[in-house]
Amino acid sequence: MTPLAAPRPGPRVTGGLLCAAGFALLAWDGLLAAALGAELLATAFWWWARASDDPARHLPRWEWLRRPAAALWLAMAGAAAAPAGAPGPWRALEAGAGVWAGLELLAALPLARPFSDLPGPLLALGPWLPAVLPAAGFVVLWRLQEHWLGVAHVRDAAAALLLVTAALAALRAFARRRWTAGLRWLMVGDGALAGLLVAVRAVPPAASLLLWLSASGAHAFLLGAELSGAVPRRGPVLSAIWRATTWTASAALAWPMLLAVGARFGAHGPLWFLAAAAPVALVAWVNVARMVEAPERRAVDRPGTGIALSRVAPLFALAGVPVALAIASWSGPPVGWGAALLALAPAAVGGLGGLLTFRGIAPGAIAAAADEPARTDRLAVWGRAARQTARRVFRLVTALERTIADRVVWLLRLPAAPLRDLHSGDAQEYLLLLVGVAVLAVVLPLLG
């Protein structure tokens, strides 16, 4: 009789379990759980990468995921070592490290900005996997908000970085021709806008979570569906429903943020409002105009293709919106009609612009891969030029950031070279070094 072999889960299952456990811990309260969660998330990507078809490419690519985990461990250690009633620097360390982790996962730091352009390490789910990271980033920022919202300079720096990220994500989503890549960047934008919502304390935490879940959840569903037949884009009705869903959810996420951001930054309020309104409008445009109906070649729906789920999912995606807005309106100060309409304007203008652009494109004219449309009218030419400009701006900004980051790393490594040259391994050098330090030990106190 053959003995039963112990079940050995494959890398896909193991990585999935690690990822799920990581998310559960990130959503748990406390810095230790967050650090452990980020570590498990990094381990999941490493696990997938080491078992991928090209580990030499994927292992270095996803190595940076340990940095957010390390930042959270540092925040946890800072909190554990801090004396009771710790002074400012302790709180700044804790807040800064926690925010670093959230921002880096959210692609809001220049060190790991372009990961949403790259497919993940798992062959079957590769294009979907990077979408996990901005979600994790927002969860970190949201869960740890009590640790960083009280430190003014950390909070303001985070808000500025999130604003830049929202703009870059919108530009990239607009510039990318592939809908899957665009969706990944839309999720980054959702996370950044939701993070901004948290940073400006626009709504209670529960409301910001619900609004983010609606917007990001809708995009995540669309991204998942793109990998299994693009069901939500099949047929005019379904695609219209999803177009309305993503537009509404994104607009609902941006609305309270735009309402608060102008008031939050005093004299600079209008500037902040304009800076935040631009990405909101662009995201709305992408949500509407890029959601193009996919050609349906079948006369009858094939069972098991997820049509029913695609029809029900918008309800779930939108269910949180009224609840969140109700919570926000009950807990916040009354809002005037003028301000409310002004805050709604960017999403409305972007969405309407998208509708105007979208009308007249026949189903199938833009394929799922969104090849360059075969249109030569003026609108299409402008669209191509605008996309190219967006691509160039994104590349210019990221190249500039990369250069600055590389220079900083170079400066940090500068002292390491003489440190290495200090000792070449010869035994005689030990004695020379010893004499040098002894002289220093004698001379320095005398100088003091």
Next chain:
Amino acid sequence: MNAAPALALFLTPALPAGLALAAGALLLRLEHRGRPLAALGPLAALVLLALALARAPLAGPALAPLAAGLVAAALARDRANLLHSECALKLLWVMGGALALSHAGLSLLTLATGVGPVGEQWGVLRLGLTPQPVWSAALPLALLAGLVMLGGAPFHFWVADLFQGARPSLAPLAVAALQAAGAAWIAWRLGGIAGFPEGATLARVVLATAAIAVFLASAGTLVSQRRPERRVGTLASLQAGLALSGLAATLAPGAGAHEAAWRLAPWAAHLALALTGAAALARFMPVPASPDAPGGALFRRHPASGLAGLFALFSLAGVPGTPGAQLWLDAARGLSAAGQTGALLALGAGWVAAFATVMQQVREAFGVASRTPPERAVPWEARAALWTAGAGLVALAVAWRIAGRP
């Protein structure tokens, strides 16, 4: 049977040193397989080193030269082994010189005060009869031997050299004994210095500066290191930073100087076990030539034994949940209470670098998924040594939790 007395044995370095000796003996058996008589000499050296380690917290200044001489002799005994000879030579150069300089400092203090016993020297210095430049030059010199033996920067390379060059049976006990002797030297030299506040302030500045140098240099070194043995060596140097931080914190105004010896006991107990496990593990860790290199034989054939060894490596780096993390946390709290912000930040940098390094090491150990079975087997003696160190550290953690830190 009541478990408390057994656990209480872990509160001093005696039982941990015994376990480290047992692990060393297992590795020695592996190195001298089929030649039991040839192992007797090295075994005797290991026993003496374990004794030195066990007595370190209570030892006087004589332990430092004895431990250094013993390690150099044990290394030089294997004449055919060039790496052993090189390590012995380097140790003699650096420790012989350091001890000579420190004795010069001690002699200067004796000349300046006119009394020999350390405790009495502080009382004489407090009278203000000795010129300040004399004692302020002599005191750092007197501490130099301890700093070198601890493996603090810029002398951190001897620790990594020893881990890379010496046999795995000898290296961990030798390093632990030398480091403990170095810490004991400093504790002895500073005994009673609370009676001379100016001297305590100077000593605190010197120790805190040395701790900063240790943490920053080790953090910088860890980033560029590739060989697992050298990484373990640098992690051991970071333990020197913890000892220096602890000693500096005890010199803060209001802290009793007697606490120095009190803190050395758990530090030395942990050092013995963590270094033993990590050094044995390092021998079975691959040095990956490329990111997609497969893992080592240990983790592919005996992952449980590998994890037991990893616990020791994790403890050395202060990964939360290990007994080593408690030492890091204590050092951080001590520095925080003493107001040593610079040393505290450096400690944070060292800890993050250590943590990142061991996580990188774990990934390299597991390597890329491979269906090809590993070529070489891992001997049971090595696995037993890993389990001994791992189990010892778990017992240490339990003992600290139940009985409280000594």
